[in-house]
Amino acid sequence: MNTSADLTDPPKGKAAGLLLSKQHNRRQQRARLASSFYHKYLLFSIIALCFTLGLVIFFIGKTAILTFQEVSFGEFFLSLDWTPEEGKFGAALFIINTLSLTALTLLIAVPISVLLAIFIAEIAPVRLKTAFRPVLDLLVGIPSIVYGYLGLTVLLPLLREWSGQGLGDGLLAAAIVLTVMILPTICRISDDAITAVPKKYREAAYALGSTRLQVIFRVIVPAAGRGIVSAVILGMTRAIGETMAVVMVIGNTPQLAKSLFASASVLTSNIVMQISNVEFESTWNYALHMMAFLLLLISVMLILLIRVLAKKGGAPS
Amino acid sequence: MNHSKLAGRRIRVLMWDRLATFGFYSLAVLICLLIFWLLFTILSKGLPEITLEFLVKLPEEIDPGGGIGPMLFNSFYILTLSLLISLPIGIGAGIYMAEYAPSNKVTEFLRICIESLSSVPSIVFGMLGLAIFAEYFGIGLTILGGAVSLAFLNLPMLTRVTEEAVRAVPNDLRNAAFALGTTKYQAIRTVVIPVAMQAIVTGVCLVAGRAFGESAVILLTAGLSTSGEMWDFNLFSPGETLAVHLWYVQSEAIVEDARQIADKSAAVLVFVVLFINLVFRIPLWFNHRKIRK
Numbered sequence: 001m002n003t004s005a006d007l008t009d010p011p012k013g014k015a016a017g018l019l020l021s022k023q024h025n026r027r028q029q030r031a032r033l034a035s036s037f038y039h040k041y042l043l044f045s046i047i048a049l050c051f052t053l054g055l056v057i058f059f060i061g062k063t064a065i066l067t068f069q070e071v072s073f074g075e076f077f078l079s080l081d082w083t084p085e086e087g088k089f090g091a092a093l094f095i096i097n098t099l100s101l102t103a104l105t106l107l108i109a110v111p112i113s114v115l116l117a118i119f120i121a122e123i124a125p126v127r128l129k130t131a132f133r134p135v136l137d138l139l140v141g142i143p144s145i146v147y148g149y150l151g152l153t154v155l156l157p158l159l160r161e162w163s164g165q166g167l168g169d170g171l172l173a174a175a176i177v178l179t180v181m182i183l184p185t186i187c188r189i190s191d192d193a194i195t196a197v198p199k200k201y202r203e204a205a206y207a208l209g210s211t212r213l214q215v216i217f218r219v220i221v222p223a224a225g226r227g228i229v230s231a232v233i234l235g236m237t238r239a240i241g242e243t244m245a246v247v248m249v250i251g252n253t254p255q256l257a258k259s260l261f262a263s264a265s266v267l268t269s270n271i272v273m274q275i276s277n278v279e280f281e282s283t284w285n286y287a288l289h290m291m292a293f294l295l296l297l298i299s300v301m302l303i304l305l306i307r308v309l310a311k312k313g314g315a316p317s
Numbered sequence: 318m319n320h321s322k323l324a325g326r327r328i329r330v331l332m333w334d335r336l337a338t339f340g341f342y343s344l345a346v347l348i349c350l351l352i353f354w355l356l357f358t359i360l361s362k363g364l365p366e367i368t369l370e371f372l373v374k375l376p377e378e379i380d381p382g383g384g385i386g387p388m389l390f391n392s393f394y395i396l397t398l399s400l401l402i403s404l405p406i407g408i409g410a411g412i413y414m415a416e417y418a419p420s421n422k423v424t425e426f427l428r429i430c431i432e433s434l435s436s437v438p439s440i441v442f443g444m445l446g447l448a449i450f451a452e453y454f455g456i457g458l459t460i461l462g463g464a465v466s467l468a469f470l471n472l473p474m475l476t477r478v479t480e481e482a483v484r485a486v487p488n489d490l491r492n493a494a495f496a497l498g499t500t501k502y503q504a505i506r507t508v509v510i511p512v513a514m515q516a517i518v519t520g521v522c523l524v525a526g527r528a529f530g531e532s533a534v535i536l537l538t539a540g541l542s543t544s545g546e547m548w549d550f551n552l553f554s555p556g557e558t559l560a561v562h563l564w565y566v567q568s569e570a571i572v573e574d575a576r577q578i579a580d581k582s583a584a585v586l587v588f589v590v591l592f593i594n595l596v597f598r599i600p601l602w603f604n605h606r607k608i609r610k
Binding site: 041044050052112115116118119123132136142145146150154183211213240241242243248295299302304 | 330331333334337338340341342344345348349351352355356358359405406407408409410412413414416417427429430431432433434435436437438439440441442443444445447448449452453469472473476477481485499500501502503505519523526527529530531532533536537541560561563564567579583586587590591593594598
């Protein structure tokens with residue numbers, strides 16, 4: 001209203017300047033207000049996020065700590081005997097199984113997915129590139145339960161035939177399923193990281209007469225290191241915490257996995273198999289919560305470890 | 318002498334380069350085949366036999382021929398609710414981390430929090446939901462509990478994808494906006510976010526797809542049963558989703574055609590996830606093309 005009045009009848013001289021600057025001031029004030037409001041909103045979001053983490057630690061930890069009322073620290077972490085019906089709560093076997101499953105998965109998945117990411121970002125011609133990325137996204141979308149179902153109905157019979165022993169379930173089956181699951185995660189994020197490397201790095205390296213292979217492994221991969229590491233973190237996260245796919249192919253026997261084809265059980269699969277059948281106020285339930293808390297600790301610790309490594313490696317931040 | 322040595326080295330290096338290129342191509346072809354084989358296996362087994370009736374019918378406990386109506390509905394319902402909760406917070410936090418966070422100890426701590434949270438296994442969120450809603454509030458296994466727990470799971474992922482997307486926007490654009498006298502908020506709203514939009518939407522679609530197929534969280538917080546009627550919007554009724562139903566049919570169901578139901582459910586799950594990804598991204602592709610031209 002004000003502006004239209006100004007337009008039809010522009011005030012003259014000093015008054016005009018004053019009015020305009022007043023208007024200008026008001027606009028500026030509004031912009032500043034919006035800006036600060038926005039800032040507060042963003043700050044609130046991030047605090048909500050941290051609050052969630054606190055919530056997780058509090059609720060899981062509170063119940064988990066009750067485990068040690070009846071089970072000794074040593075028994076829980078060192079004993080391999082998990083027979084809750086007889087009051088034996090040794091979780092060491094689940095911990096070891098989880099670690100070996102994750103290691104096996106990463107061993108297969110990381111080379112494949114990082115190489116594939118390099119292919120997509122650096123080698124593939126543009127048309128292939130634009131075709132390949134959405135295809136990989138398709139793979140991310142497949143729900144974990146469907147992977148588990150496929151593993152159960154397609155992979156296990158194959159493994160059974162190939163190994164000729166048992167049911168075919170166990171660490172190897174779980175690791176293969178997990179590999180397919182985390183491959184797109186690692187690959188897609190590494191791809192983004194590699195694509196984000198400035199073009200001038202490449203041009204400088206090519207100008208010095210490097211071949212493409214040399215450019216890739218001496219310039220681009222180190223420059224994208226931070227992104228690739230975080231990609232692997234995310235993949236590892238998924239591998240450690242994956243429940244439904246693993247539970248369907250690993251066999252679910254609480255014993256140490258001595259071979260790749262022995263039926264075993266990991267932290268996640270054991271929790272999901274047992275938690276709905278136990279009383280809330282029982283040592284069994286507390287022990288399951290302790291295992292969940294351990295999962296939490298393992299993943300947090302891995303992330304801290306990788307951060308430290310990344311800093312030591314001098315990855316550009 | 319020296320010259321020939323150099324030439325030999327050059328040939329070797331070039332040969333390695335060719336070999337590696339060949340290796341990269343064959344790896345890519347293999348992975349591509351694997352992906353299409355996977356999709357084909359899932360979809361070909363289930364899709365041809367799906368009828369509209371199967372999609373809206375109530376499930377049967379004993380007789381064959383049951384449908385997946387309530388589960389399919391619950392899946393969408395819980396997904397929508399969880400996104401309503403997590404989108405504003407997740408995207409806000411992502412923008413904060415990318416644009417506002419000063420580089421100091423506090424930010425470092427926040428980043429560790431986000432990374433830790435995104436590394437928390439989904440089953441732990443399920444147990445959190447169980448502890449909060451079933452034990453603390455005592456309302457049992459409900460749609461509400463499932464949706465909130467799923468939102469917890471989505472949050473860190475959304476934050477990460479948003480942060481990556483916003484960070485990828487070139488600084489020149491921001492500086493240009495600032496040079497025109499914008500405030501930080503205006504620069505972000507009018508320049509940074511539109512540029513980052515494609516990546517953000519892609520990320521949100523991935524998160525939504527994953528949430529749609531998430532089973533561990535829902536299994537623990539929304540339960541293994543439905544209220545037994547279609548279109549039940551009640552937040553406090555049990556909310557078995559399609560993904561959980563697949564698990565249930567596969568492990569506990571006693572109906573004769575459990576295998577067929579499982580096949581069909583898997584196909585529907587995958588189809589919907591693909592659909593979410595396609596529908597939301599096609600307009601963006603067109604947009605992108607327009608910008609390119």
